Amino acid sequence: MSPTSANVSERSQEPPSLAISTVIFGLRPSEASGRPTLWLPLVRRIRQPYLGQWALPGGPLAPSESLQDAASRNLLETTGLAPRYLEQLYAFGGLHRxxxxxxxxxxxxxxxxPDEAELTRESENVRWFRADRLERLAFDHNDIVEYAxxxxxxxxxxxxxxxxxxxxRFTLAQVREVYEAVLDKQLDxxxxxxxxxxxxxxxxxxxxxxxxxxxxxxxxxxxxxxxDGSTRQSQAVRAP
Amino acid sequence: MSPTSANVSERSQEPPSLAISTVIFGLRPSEASGRPTLWLPLVRRIRQPYLGQWALPGGPLAPSESLQDAASRNLLETTGLAPRYLEQLYAFGGLHRxxxxxxxxxxxxxxxxPDEAELTRESENVRWFRADRLERLAFDHNDIVEYAxxxxxxxxxxxxxxxxxxxxRFTLAQVREVYEAVLDKQLDxxxxxxxxxxxxxxxxxxxxxxxxxxxxxxxxxxxxxxxDGSTRQSQAVRAP
DNA sequence: GCAAAAGTGTTCGGGTTACACCCATGA
DNA sequence: TCATGGGTGTAACCCGAACACTTTTGC
Structure with a gap:
């Protein structure tokens, strides 16, 4: 029995389930130009829903860990990554995601x-993708990546x-290349x-x-x- | 039997419960100076934990409503308020909140x-407080208000x-008074x-x-x- | 020497800040 | 007429954009 066959009114009475996911950005040289571009690791769904499609790494929140700890742990378990820079992005809770x-x-x-990115345990089900050339992802994860x-x-x-x-260690020109890649414009x-x-x-x-x-x-x-875990400040507030 | 008497290892296996709360800001004249100052409505806890203490209005997420709808509904039910300006702030999930x-x-x-604030159904258990003179609130709600x-x-x-x-309708001087009240500094x-x-x-x-x-x-x-509900953009990103 | 990018100097213009000054009303 | 804030003018200052120019390496 597939999950979608569950009775809707019955399902709608269950409490919403809560998951923690993470969008990870790293730099890799573009195959074409060799210049640094934004990439991100995704994991393939190995269960329903969206079986077989690519998705953000994530998982459930264990009762004994903070939100950020859950993000870290899920990341490590699914991809092998342990990013030093980690911040909350947003809570997504639409009805039809x-x-x-x-x-x-x-x-x-x-x-x-780069040294952190090398720790990725790539496999058939874990791969890096160019952030600007994503296929259709599971859930609303395309939207989430766009927002990130x-x-x-x-x-x-x-x-x-x-x-x-x-x-x-880095040169100032390398920093500029990062800015140019992310903002997609030339800088003096x-x-x-x-x-x-x-x-x-x-x-x-x-x-x-x-x-x-x-x-x-x-x-x-x-x-x-x-x-660190308690850094809420860096979320900030600027008009569109 | 009080909730705190529950077996800890047993409790730690239950899934975390999810709630939606809202920090609402409005202007009221200061009693002393008469100048506009920031106030916010709070509701008194009528159950454990923190019974009797003041807290942010909020409640559970119903299975059939979005996060923002849940915030609106909880607000309306507990305080009578229906703010036109409503945005996500942050997800708080520390272990000991x-x-x-x-x-x-x-x-x-x-x-x-002001016209919206008048709709508040004030009572023994619903009251406006000066944002800069809060007593000790339930949960970590003092921290949350500070962050807001x-x-x-x-x-x-x-x-x-x-x-x-x-x-x-407003005069430009009134706008300036709002800025001065919120930012707590004089403006030319x-x-x-x-x-x-x-x-x-x-x-x-x-x-x-x-x-x-x-x-x-x-x-x-x-x-x-x-x-509106889909406005994520206004969350923004500025270094501390 | 030449190419290429690193690194420095200088000018220009838009926007913010500080502050002098005039305007329109109530009392 | 005076007090009070509303509203205008202006010069100084700061900072980023544009761009010419010098420096230091590999080839």
Whole structure:
């Protein structure tokens, strides 16, 4: 008996079930241009509903863990990932986001650095996809990814967030490439570097990146805070 | 038998219960200065836990309603209020926010105009409180109100939001008073009015407010959008 | 030397801030 | 006429956009 065959009025009396999911963004070089682009890991559904379709990693909330802990644990179990940057995104609870059950999802979003992304346990059922070329996903997960992208872009126009997609050392041009990939627009290198140097928590190291066929750029380091479990502040509030 | 006497390991196996609550802000004149200040309606707990303490209006999520509908319905049932401005705030799910049960709350926040605020069914168990002088509330509701205040301030520094606290017609000085009350700082009247006039959706009417003992100020009208149920965008993203 | 990107200097213009000053009403 | 806020004008300042120019490497 498939879940959709359940009596509707009967089902509508059951309490809504609660799940925690996460949108994870990481950088990978585009196959075409080689420039960094946004990717995200998805897992294949191995049960109904949406059996066989790709979906955000997630799962139920265990009674003894916080929401953020549940997100972390589900992520680790399904993909092997343990992002340092993890924040709540939004709670989705529309009536028709799932078939056969009423489902409320509290969704988190995460950024992974290259060393973290390498920990992905890729398989037939776990794969990275380009964020801007997604097929049809399970549930309303296409909408959720779109919203997470909007949030990422919005937040990147402000704060100290791009570094959570880069490694420990980086050139200012690499940071600019991240901005250009995420915001999808060209930025003036000269002005961009001045702005970055003016922001706090960006420290110059005395190292340089060699091996390029031009003047070796200086390497920088991010020395700022990473949001912990209690960081609600970074959710913010700007008019559309 | 009180709820806290339940066996802990037994309780920890039950699924977390889900509730929807709302922080509602409205303006009332301060008793002392007469200037507008932020107030919010609270309801008294009439059952355990936290029996007798004041709490945010809220209740369970019915299986056949969306999250926002649940917020609206709970609000109407407990306080009589039906705010036009209603948005999701955050999902709170810490392990120890309630005693005797694991509770996850999806919290909304609302702004009411004076005509809406008048609909409050005040009683022994429903009352308005000054937002900046709250006593100890049930659950973690003090923290939630603080966060909602942070969001309100943050959002007000940006967008078209103050009008949702005022009536249909208002003077620019009234808008400035709202900003000053919420942000708790003085603003230059001359510059403030120029900024407002430059923002969209603010239309001058040909009416003037009379009865003051100085030059009659012009009345304005807000002609912009109000967030509907699907408005996720207004959640935004600015670094702390 | 040449190409290419790193890195610096300078100008321009729009927007915010500070503050002087005039206007229209009630009493 | 005076007090009080409404409303206008203006100069200083700040900051980002645009872009010319110098520097340092690989080839």
């Amino acid at each position: 799932s078939v056969g059950q009423r489902l409320v999802s509290i969704v988190y979003w995460a950024l992974v650095q 992208l909007w949030r990422l872009r919005n937040k990147m126009e402000y704060g100290s967030i791009a570094y959570h997609l880069l490694g420990e 290198p000269a002005n961009f570097r001045r702005q970055l140097r003016a922001t706090p928590h960006i420290e110059a190291t005395d190292e340089y990146l060699t091996g390029t066929r031009h003047r070796p750029p200086r390497l920088y380091r991010y020395a700022g805070p990473v949001p | 309630s005693v005797g049960q694991r509770l996850v709350s999806i919290v909304y926040w609302a702004l009411v105009q 205040l942070w969001r309100l301030r943050n959002k007000m520094e940006y967008g078209s939001i103050a009008y949702h606290l005022l009536g249909e 009247p001359a510059n403030f009015r120029r900024q407002l006039r430059a923002t969209p959706h603010i239309e001058a009417t040909d009416e003037y407010l009379t009865g003051t003992r100085h030059r009659p100020p012009r009345l304005y009208r807000y002609a912009g959008p109000v967030p």
